[in-house]
Amino acid sequence: MKRQIAYFLVVFIGFLTLLGHFINYSPLNNFIDNDATQWFDIISGFAAFLGVINLLQLHLNKVTNKRANWEYSIVTLAGFTLMIIFGFIYNGSEVAMGPHLKEKGSAFYWMFENIYLPLGATMFALLAFFVASASYRAFKIRNFEATLLLISGIFLMIGRVPIGQLIPWWMALEIYICLIFAIIANRFKERKVMLYSLVIAMTTIPFLISFFNLSHLAIFKIPDLQEWIMAVPATAGSRAIMIGIALGTIAQSYRIITGRERSILGD
Amino acid sequence: MDKIENIFIKLGQLDRRFIFFLIGLSVLIPLLKPGLINIPIKTTSNSEIVFKELDNLNEGDKVLVSFAYGASTKPEIHPMSVAVLQHLFSKGVKVYTVPLWPEGLMMAKYAIEEVVESNLFNIKEHTNYISLPYKAGGEIIIRGIATDIRSIFRQDVNNILIDDIPMMNGINKITDFDFVFDLSAGVPGNAEWVQFACDENNVPLSSGCTSIMVTDAIPYVESGQIRGILAGMPGAAEYEQMVFKYLNEMGDSKFLNKEALIIPGKATSRMSAQSIAHLLMVVFIIFGNISYYMIRRRNN
Numbered sequence: 001m002k003r004q005i006a007y008f009l010v011v012f013i014g015f016l017t018l019l020g021h022f023i024n025y026s027p028l029n030n031f032i033d034n035d036a037t038q039w040f041d042i043i044s045g046f047a048a049f050l051g052v053i054n055l056l057q058l059h060l061n062k063v064t065n066k067r068a069n070w071e072y073s074i075v076t077l078a079g080f081t082l083m084i085i086f087g088f089i090y091n092g093s094e095v096a097m098g099p100h101l102k103e104k105g106s107a108f109y110w111m112f113e114n115i116y117l118p119l120g121a122t123m124f125a126l127l128a129f130f131v132a133s134a135s136y137r138a139f140k141i142r143n144f145e146a147t148l149l150l151i152s153g154i155f156l157m158i159g160r161v162p163i164g165q166l167i168p169w170w171m172a173l174e175i176y177i178c179l180i181f182a183i184i185a186n187r188f189k190e191r192k193v194m195l196y197s198l199v200i201a202m203t204t205i206p207f208l209i210s211f212f213n214l215s216h217l218a219i220f221k222i223p224d225l226q227e228w229i230m231a232v233p234a235t236a237g238s239r240a241i242m243i244g245i246a247l248g249t250i251a252q253s254y255r256i257i258t259g260r261e262r263s264i265l266g267d
Numbered sequence: 268m269d270k271i272e273n274i275f276i277k278l279g280q281l282d283r284r285f286i287f288f289l290i291g292l293s294v295l296i297p298l299l300k301p302g303l304i305n306i307p308i309k310t311t312s313n314s315e316i317v318f319k320e321l322d323n324l325n326e327g328d329k330v331l332v333s334f335a336y337g338a339s340t341k342p343e344i345h346p347m348s349v350a351v352l353q354h355l356f357s358k359g360v361k362v363y364t365v366p367l368w369p370e371g372l373m374m375a376k377y378a379i380e381e382v383v384e385s386n387l388f389n390i391k392e393h394t395n396y397i398s399l400p401y402k403a404g405g406e407i408i409i410r411g412i413a414t415d416i417r418s419i420f421r422q423d424v425n426n427i428l429i430d431d432i433p434m435m436n437g438i439n440k441i442t443d444f445d446f447v448f449d450l451s452a453g454v455p456g457n458a459e460w461v462q463f464a465c466d467e468n469n470v471p472l473s474s475g476c477t478s479i480m481v482t483d484a485i486p487y488v489e490s491g492q493i494r495g496i497l498a499g500m501p502g503a504a505e506y507e508q509m510v511f512k513y514l515n516e517m518g519d520s521k522f523l524n525k526e527a528l529i530i531p532g533k534a535t536s537r538m539s540a541q542s543i544a545h546l547l548m549v550v551f552i553i554f555g556n557i558s559y560y561m562i563r564r565r566n567n
Binding site: 033034037038040041044045047048098099102112116117119120121123124125128129131132133135136137139140141150153154157158160161162163165166182185223227230231234235237238239242 | 281283286287290291294306307308309311312337338339340341342343372373376402403404407408410411414415418419424425426478481482483485486489498499501504538539541542543544545546547548549551552554555556559560
């Protein structure tokens with residue numbers, strides 16, 4: 001019965017919200033635009049409280065039962081308790097309780113500025129190291145798709161930063177030639193033939209481009225090429241993903257409000 | 268020839284700690300010695316669009332600035348927040364800040380404080396800017412701002428009733444703003460502003476976000492639903508450069524304090540570090556591929 005009531009509420013509110021976008025009836029529109037948003041606000045307040053309780057329970061259980069990595073849970077609980085103390089009990093300044101959360105001088109503010117902020121930035125900064133290491137190992141010319149990813153990745157990496165603007169047209173051209181040879185390298189049976197072909201291509205093609213006055217083309221300017229990659233292939237890919245997600249969302253929402261999808265209640 | 272091959276193979280199998288060390292150095296040296304490598308910053312079309320859009324605003328126009336980022340993405344987004352606020356205050360625009368992330372409240376406070384402390388503008392709270400408090404709900408809050416802002420926010424961040432703040436007169440919903448600027452590092456962010464508020468109400472929107480978000484946001488930019496985008500640290504550096512030039516070339520203005528020192532923001536100096544790190548990563552990738560090719564060839 002408990003579940004049925006919960007499910008009835010989900011279906012009822014789901015249909016009501018959906019109808020609010022299709023029926024021009026002011027009490028319904030008012031409910032959707034104003035009351036429902038406030039309901040959500042209240043519910044999310046309680047949800048945050050439940051989340052806090054859940055976090056405490058989870059880590060306390062982990063410590064008491066000495067499960068794997070329980071030592072880290074002590075750090076979590078200690079941090080949690082400290083922030084609770086400095087947030088609700090001990091202020092450490094002349095500022096009144098409440099505003100002390102965002103006023104200089106309070107212990108909570110000090111902790112936010114000197115512990116939380118640098119730690120947060122450090123965590124995100126670590127990505128640079130992992131991305132560097134991962135791209136070194138994973139960006140390999142294995143097949144056509146991987147090569148495309150590698151080429152666009154390199155152009156985006158160089159084109160997005162100011163150093164990309166310093167690369168002259170002929171250097172961009174030499175990069176293209178090297179990349180083309182990297183792709184077709186396996187087709188050469190003789191290593192010497194490949195090397196001679198590469199040297200000939202690298203010396204003659206720039207002269208040809210210069211002779212036909214084609215050096216101004218955007219393809220030879222890495223930042224412009226990077227902008228094109230973002231504006232055309234990346235946009236096309238993103239749109240395809242977005243349309244797919246939207247269709248999936250519609251299908252899933254339909255399943256939920258018609259009672260076909262019950263996993264939301266933990267079934 | 269075998270010796271050269273062996274060298275390349277070894278270069279492609281470097282220990283990851285060595286890579287970490289080199290990346291660390293490549294970032295640390297330009298950050299510690301900002302003048303050591305000076306690379307000129309060229310603006311991209313998307314940053315220029317953002318600048319033009321904000322530059323077209325007039326004195327007294329109302330701009331809602333959404334702060335949806337936190338401590339982790341502060342180094343990337345915060346410089347553009349400060350540059351955008353500087354640009355807005357230099358035009359005499361009224362700024363309404365709204366945090367959509369819990370930490371966004373502090374980020375908005377830091378950005379406003381930085382602008383106030385620069386002494387470039389004579390700005391006062393509740394006259395030139397107002398800070399709204401954080402409310403949980405993400406896109407629901409955006410939806411609430413779109414339809415009835417007063418049902419969501421009854422007080423400002425200092426617990427003053429918004430009905431008592433003259434700057435809030437006439438502000439009831441999203442259409443009462445002349446522009447929305449989103450500063451985001453995730454969800455809710457620019458996509459939610461498009462979907463739940465700005466697009467259906469025809470309110471112009473621009474965004475500044477992390478580099479990683481740009482691919483998701485670019486369809487909205489290409490369709491004009493987001494008017495230009497500041498993409499990560501490079502976008503912030505470009506915008507800083509444009510605002511720096513604009514403030515320096517600004518004639519007599521009642522909004523700008525000419526005696527104050529105009530200095531370029533932090534993103535500009537950080538770009539050298541990012542440039543060197545990106546270049547190093549490309550070099551690593553090239554070595555990795557040469558090594559991969561040689562190993563494959565040897566095995567064959």
